[in-house]
Amino acid sequence: MNSKDILDHLIGFPTISAESNLDLIGWVERYLRDLGFSLWRIEDPTGKKAGLFARIGPDLPDGIMLSAHSDVVPVSGQDWSYEPFRLRESGGRLYGRGTADMKGFLASMLRAAAAASKARLKEPLKLVVSYDEEVGCKGIAEMMPVLVPLMERPRLCIVGEPTSMQIATGHKGKASYRATCTGEAGHSAMGPRYRNALHLGADFIGALRPLQMDLSASGAQDTGYGVPYSTVHAGRMAGGTALNIIPDLCHIDYEIRHLAADPLASLEARLEEAADWIGDVTIEKTGAYPGLEVAPGSTEVQFLRALLPAPKLTKVGFGTEAGHFHSAGISTLVCGPGNMDQGHKADEFIEISELEACDRMMDHLVEELAG
Structure with missing residues (x-):
C-alpha cells in the first residue's frame, strides 16, 4: 500500500484521546507482523489503550527510530465540511481528523516499514507508536520504562510532528498544575467574616502575572520561538455554588512552558x-x-539534512514526545509532513505534496540503513 491508502485506514479509526x-493498534500490529517485524505491545494501566515498539533488521543496538x-483531538463542537473520520481528497489535499497531527507521518512511516522489509538492512529500523500524546504526552511517559531497554541506542530518533518537513531542533518543556484554594462557607451577608476561596484564587492568579512580566522582561530569551521567553498561563478557574454563599473551594489550572535556560524548579519555587x-x-x-x-551543528542534524532537499532549521511552539526520548539519551529531532496550523481544527488537512516529500525522506532513510 502507498501512504495515501495507509492513511485512509488510519483516519478511519476514531482514536480520540478519551477513547x-x-x-x-491491532491493525498496525497485523500490518507489521506480515512484514516480518518483531513486535512488543505496551498496554496502559487500564488495558484500554496500548502503544507499540517494533523493529526489523540485524540485532544491533543502533539504527534509526521513527516515532508517531x-x-x-476531539471533533465535537467543530463545524466540519466532511466526515472527520473518513479520508477525503480535494484540491491536492487530504482531509480528516489526524491527517496533519500526525497520522500522515504514521502512514509514511508504515510505508517505509514495507520498503525496509524488502531491503537487506545493515542497521535496524525501529518504530514507536504511542497513545495519549494529546493529553500532555502522558502515554509515552508511561511507556518509557518498557521502551528504554527495547530501544537500545539508535543513532537518531525522528518524531514526525508536522513541521512542513523542516527540521525542528527544539521546543519548550511544559508542566501543568492545579492550585486548590480552601476557604470557609457562609452566608454572603456575612462575607467579611469568612475566608472566600475565590478571593484566594484571585490573589494566586495575581501572583502569576508578575512572574510572567519578569520572564518576558529579564528571563532567558530564544529568538527561535515565536514567543522567545518562558510563559506562565492560567487556563481555568472554578469555584462557588451560588451568589449568596461564600465559596469554600476554588481550583485554578495553570501551566509553565519553559526554556531550557529557565530551570523549572526555580519557577515552581516562586509560585x-x-x-x-x-x-x-x-x-x-x-x-x-x-x-x-539540539545543537544546530550536531551530527544528528547533519544526517537528517542529507535526507532532505533543502531543509530549514526551526523550533516549534508546541510540545512533543521528542523531549522524553532526548532525556533518555537518544538523539532526537522533530520533522514531519503538514503544518500545525491545520491541526486541532475543523477540516484538518495535509497537502498531498507534503506526504510525498515525507515518503522521499523515508526512501533515503531506508537506503541509508541498507548501506
Missing part, C-alpha cells in the same frame, strides 16, 4: 512561595514533559 486506540502518536504567603493554597503538579534542545 480506546486498540483497534488501530496514534491519538487525535510555592506565593501560595504560602496567600495561605490556604496548595499546589499539585498534574503533568509534565521535558523540552528539547
Whole structure:
C-alpha cells in the first residue's frame, strides 16, 4: 500500500484521546507482523489503550527510530465540511481528523516499514507508536520504562510532528498544575467574616502575572520561538455554588512552558512561595514533559539534512514526545509532513505534496540503513 491508502485506514479509526486506540493498534500490529517485524505491545494501566515498539533488521543496538502518536483531538463542537473520520481528497489535499497531527507521518512511516522489509538492512529500523500524546504526552511517559531497554541506542530518533518537513531542533518543556484554594462557607451577608476561596484564587492568579512580566522582561530569551521567553498561563478557574454563599473551594489550572535556560524548579519555587504567603493554597503538579534542545551543528542534524532537499532549521511552539526520548539519551529531532496550523481544527488537512516529500525522506532513510 502507498501512504495515501495507509492513511485512509488510519483516519478511519476514531482514536480520540478519551477513547480506546486498540483497534488501530491491532491493525498496525497485523500490518507489521506480515512484514516480518518483531513486535512488543505496551498496554496502559487500564488495558484500554496500548502503544507499540517494533523493529526489523540485524540485532544491533543502533539504527534509526521513527516515532508517531496514534491519538487525535476531539471533533465535537467543530463545524466540519466532511466526515472527520473518513479520508477525503480535494484540491491536492487530504482531509480528516489526524491527517496533519500526525497520522500522515504514521502512514509514511508504515510505508517505509514495507520498503525496509524488502531491503537487506545493515542497521535496524525501529518504530514507536504511542497513545495519549494529546493529553500532555502522558502515554509515552508511561511507556518509557518498557521502551528504554527495547530501544537500545539508535543513532537518531525522528518524531514526525508536522513541521512542513523542516527540521525542528527544539521546543519548550511544559508542566501543568492545579492550585486548590480552601476557604470557609457562609452566608454572603456575612462575607467579611469568612475566608472566600475565590478571593484566594484571585490573589494566586495575581501572583502569576508578575512572574510572567519578569520572564518576558529579564528571563532567558530564544529568538527561535515565536514567543522567545518562558510563559506562565492560567487556563481555568472554578469555584462557588451560588451568589449568596461564600465559596469554600476554588481550583485554578495553570501551566509553565519553559526554556531550557529557565530551570523549572526555580519557577515552581516562586509560585510555592506565593501560595504560602496567600495561605490556604496548595499546589499539585498534574503533568509534565521535558523540552528539547539540539545543537544546530550536531551530527544528528547533519544526517537528517542529507535526507532532505533543502531543509530549514526551526523550533516549534508546541510540545512533543521528542523531549522524553532526548532525556533518555537518544538523539532526537522533530520533522514531519503538514503544518500545525491545520491541526486541532475543523477540516484538518495535509497537502498531498507534503506526504510525498515525507515518503522521499523515508526512501533515503531506508537506503541509508541498507548501506
